[in-house]
Amino acid sequence: MSLERTQFKNVSYLWDDATAAAMAGDEVALLIYRSNLLGADLRLTNYGGGNTSCKAVVPDPLTGSETEVMWVKGSGGDLGTLKRNGLAALYTDRLRKLENVYRGIAFEDEMVALFNLCLYDPASRPPSIDTPLHAFLPFKHIDHLHPDAVIAIAAAKNGQQITQELFGGSIGWVPWQRPGFDLGLQLRKCLHNNPGIRGIILASHGLFTWGDTAYECYLNTLEVIDKAADYIDAKVAQQPAVFGGRVIPELPAEQRRSQAAALAPVLRGFASSCQSMVGHFTDAPEVMEFINAKDLHRLAPMGTSCPDHFLRTKISPLVLDLAPEEDLHDLPAIKNRIAPLFEAYRRMYAEYYRQCRHDNSPAMRDPNPVVILWPGVGMFTFAKDKQTARVAAEFYINAIHVMRGSEAISEYISLPRQEAFNIEYWLLEEAKLQRMPEPKALSGRVALVTGSAGGIGKAIARKFVAEGAVVVISDNDETRLQNAGREFEQQVGKDAFAAALLDVTRPATIRQAFAQAALSFGGVDLIVNCAGLSISKPLEAHTEADWDLLYDVLVKGQFLVTQAGVEVMRKQQLGGDVINIVSKNALMSGPDNAAYGSAKAAQLHLSRLNAAELGKDRIRVNVVNPDAVISDSKIWEGAWAEGRAKAYGITVAELPAFYAKRTLLNEIILPEDIANACFALAGGLLHKSTGNVLNVDGGIAAAFVR
Structure with missing residues (x-):
């Protein structure tokens, strides 16, 4: 067992030297290998979140001359399941030369279409908005992840100071800014102003780390995240009570699930007022710790910080005003109590849209909550399909981890509402939604x-x-x-x-x-x-x-x-x-x-x-x-088939043909x-x-x- 395998407490070291050795010389294969390892540990990044890249010198197919190409996770996809067809391949120098035509932060969105002019492989995945963030950093291998431990620092009130003290100046800091071309320039500027740093924390967002090889990058990423997690765990351990301490009694697990099963259809009905939704329920320990705590009603309305979290969980959750042991048998009474909570949430969301919208903003989307918290019982999430609902729950658990860490080391601050809106109703996000396939006939059912x-x-x-x-x-x-x-x-x-x-x-x-x-x-x-x-x-x-x-x-x-x-x-x-x-x-x-x-x-x-x-x-x-219907039918096993064959005076083997011949269409x-x-x-x-x-x-x- 190598030293690296044993030195980490909060992340999983999964690198296998023999596996990597078989990929020696193929930087793209090593990129995919590293990405899959990172995606396999949800403490490092969440489903669909983050992106990774590598740069390598290869022959230009047009000129034959050596040129540097960057492979980066393309739009959509997931690191844990990433394959070559999930990468965008672009000429690095062309990407950097886009700075010559960049008209400033007000024109961010027009740069995305220009990424296509930089494609080395036209058949590769469409480039994501994070592409320039990798292009303007000179390193061969780069990881951009959203680990809870690091985002807890990034979302803390004095996160920059903590970063400086914890990492001794080896990690840079870039204030919050929506992802895009200019953020790539800010990363380059941070690196220029802090030569020799090993990574950069993006406020309220995530982490960039790098290395000259896939392995060095992987190890650097684990070390930074593990150090941040160690620091937070130590601070949490010093607290007399997490989230201000428990104030709601927790039902036994079996009773929680019984209550959740009884109420879930009611919540689903309200949550499906615009389109049919599919639900998910979890009473994971970290969920229970949060929803039963004193600080729930202070922290929940603040919403999440990381854009990846926010896009999947909405501006804030709905907290139910029901006792854990509530008698749910009087259905009309329960609905009369829940209806005003949904109506208030929809009004809040509509007001949020009205206050933050721009002249070119897409129309307001479904105003119903995605995340619903029932203190003492658990968390429900509702979305267009099961995977999206489950992933929303996973992301809100990530947000709970972030709030827990930020509160332990400082004070949690969420993304400002206008910034949150700019992410949620970003025209590029809207375009991505419009490209999604049409729902199938039974979607949401x-x-x-x-x-x-x-x-x-x-x-x-x-x-x-x-x-x-x-x-x-x-x-x-x-x-x-x-x-x-x-x-x-x-x-x-x-x-x-x-x-x-x-x-x-x-x-x-x-x-x-x-x-x-x-x-x-x-x-x-x-x-x-x-x-x-x-x-x-x-x-x-x-x-x-x-x-x-x-x-x-x-x-x-x-x-x-x-x-x-x-x-x-x-x-x-x-x-x-x-x-x-x-x-x-x-x-x-x-x-x-x-x-x-x-x-x-x-x-x-x-x-x-x-x-x-x-x-x-x-x-x-x-x-x-x-x-x-005889095929794969348990009914037709044994006595029934024998009885029907006997009734018609034929053998069991003759039954399919016998039944077909007596039909008008002569069909089995x-x-x-x-x-x-x-x-x-x-x-x-x-x-x-x-x-x-x-x-x-x-x-x-x-x-x-x-």
């Missing part, structure tokens, strides 16, 4: 699909995710559910789904699944009752147990899941969809099918009854009637066909349709509804 660890249910869940939804997959088979969970994580990522063990015959597991939906995503908009089983026997062979099982799973299960889901939807007041996967057997009689067929008929009529009752809540209830029905039907009902084009039956059976005349 949360689905819960029963029986979705395989077959039809899994196909539906996969289709909904592909169309933008987040999904709770569920099943009563734990092994099957775990396998599906691994498959989903590999294919769509952990933010797109949650997994819940759910037995539709056990109300406790239904409640737990919807609680998980609330904690993971804020609530639910779309319920698909897909869980099922089949028993095929002649009338005389059917047992009472067969009958009860079929009716418990198919009819009672559908009833219980719908009942629990509607309770959540009514809390949100956003409407919703219930789609029941029934069967052509609900409409068509067949042999050896008394219990299953009649239960399916009950499911169908229950759907009609629910549609009639829930229209006032804008909750649509529709039915998809499949037939003979696949799980994906049912998934497409569900999407047709929930995708928005049929938002004024309820109580409908959509047959997906290849065409069976005897099963026509009319």
Whole structure:
């Protein structure tokens, strides 16, 4: 073990000499390697934050002469997952010569378009606004990060003095300034005025460090951040109480999560007044320390300091005026207490926009809070999708770390509101938002699909995710559910789904699944009752147990899941969809099918009854009637397939062809066909349709509804 691995207490030394040696001579590969290591430690930088660069001399493709090129993380992307296609490659001398045409700080934005004239590789990532910050520093390798420990110093009232004393003049200081071309010139000026420094702290912003090699840069970055973290930890340890000490009692973890699950759909409904939002909840220790403290109401309204934090968390959080153990059963009363808090926040945000706007500012965006704090319980965040909501929570936790450190060493100061506005409504940020792809049909919607660890249910869940939804997959088979969970994580990522063990015959597991939906995503908009089983026997062979099982799973299960889901939807007041996967057997009689067929008929009529009752809540209830979906279906394993084959006088192997031949279209029905039907009902084009039956059976005349 090398000395470097053991000398750090507050950061992770991840450099592997053998791995780096294999990249020797390839400075870009070493840049990516270093960037990935830095991005793997959230104490160094946050998701999507910071940028890194390297400079190397290479042949000019036009002249063949040697020229210096700078590779720098391009617009967007994340250091932890950075690859070569995430870098912008530019001629260093051309970037520096842009100073000749720079017209001053009032014309910052026009410089961004000129970066494209400096591209060495036209196919590389678009350059970010931070590009000149790297260009005007002469070092071969540069890191620009947003470590909490350093930002705590950068956001402290006397941060410049602390920087001088802590680092003995080896770290420069540049006052707050919005990123751009001029800030690059300020970094160069700071370096010129302080020769020999090893880094620069940008007030309220972050850290620049450098080195002649990728490894020297990496080591320098770790040393500076570790020293800052050591200093802050020592100061925190000297405090009698963090954030003024705890004044709100903290509920036990299980009770916190129960309270959060009960309230999350209510908050989601209010937060979705402009567009449908997806939620995230955390009761991480640092969150609890902050929201239960005396200084919460002083610090929270101040907002964050670092632009990367602010862009994702908004001007300030909303703090709920509810006791941790609040009785949430009287829903109208709770909503009457919460509504004024949201109205006040929206007024505050509108006033902030009015006071700070410029003549060319983009129109005001959604005035609802992103971060909602419930003292004693935890933190909710709401955004357009799960990843954005989760990342907003991570950034606010970073902001808590910063406030904690700044208060320990001095006094926390946030970004002035006008400066915050100039970042939030920066025309370049607006242009970035406008370039984002259009939302998909189910973006912002949360689905819960029963029986979705395989077959039809899994196909539906996969289709909904592909169309933008987040999904709770569920099943009563734990092994099957775990396998599906691994498959989903590999294919769509952990933010797109949650997994819940759910037995539709056990109300406790239904409640737990919807609680998980609330904690993971804020609530639910779309319920698909897909869980099922089949028993095929002649009338005389059917047992009472067969009958009860079929009716418990198919009819009672559908009833219980719908009942629990509607309770959540009514809390949100956003409407919703219930789609029941029934069967052509609900409409068509067949042999050896008394219990299953009649239960399916009950499911169908229950759907009609629910549609009639829930229209006032804008909750649509529709039915998809499949037939003979054999692929990956648990229903068709074993006795059911044998029973149906026996009833028709054929073998099990002949069943798919037999079912296809009896349809008008001569088609085998696949799980994906049912998934497409569900999407047709929930995708928005049929938002004024309820109580409908959509047959997906290849065409069976005897099963026509009319």
